[in-house]
Amino acid sequence: MDANKAVQKALKGSKSLSKEPRSLAIAIKGVHTSQDFAKLMSALMSDLISGTVAPNVGNATCNAGGKLLRIVELQYKYGTTNPDGKSKTLTLAVSSEVS
Numbered sequence: 001m002d003a004n005k006a007v008q009k010a011l012k013g014s015k016s017l018s019k020e021p022r023s024l025a026i027a028i029k030g031v032h033t034s035q036d037f038a039k040l041m042s043a044l045m046s047d048l049i050s051g052t053v054a055p056n057v058g059n060a061t062c063n064a065g066g067k068l069l070r071i072v073e074l075q076y077k078y079g080t081t082n083p084d085g086k087s088k089t090l091t092l093a094v095s096s097e098v099s
Contacts (some may be wrong), residue, residue: 021047023061032067041065 023043031037044061061064070072071090 019052021052023053024049025062031065037065037068 021043023040023046026036026040026043029036031040041062042055044058048055048058073092075088079090082087
């Protein structure tokens with residue numbers, strides 16, 4: 001028996017698997033911290049392996065996660081400090097007034 005068939009057999013016999021993806025509950029709450037992001041990605045990996053999330057959904061989530069990390073990186077690098085002095089804001093587009 002190859003490894004893939006063994007995993008599939010083990011997953012079918014598992015009573016702990018729910019039909020709802022574990023990552024869904026985390027995603028509904030939102031990703032606000034690095035810990036939230038790590039929990040979401042960990043749960044997503046488990047969901048992909050167990051087959052409770054379609055591969056295209058996992059791919060889209062990973063792509064969006066990568067973009068989220070990139071914007072946080074740019075915010076820290078190029079953002080301007082807010083009046084509270086604790087956080088930074090990154091201006092993505094400057095509006096131009098039309099006369």
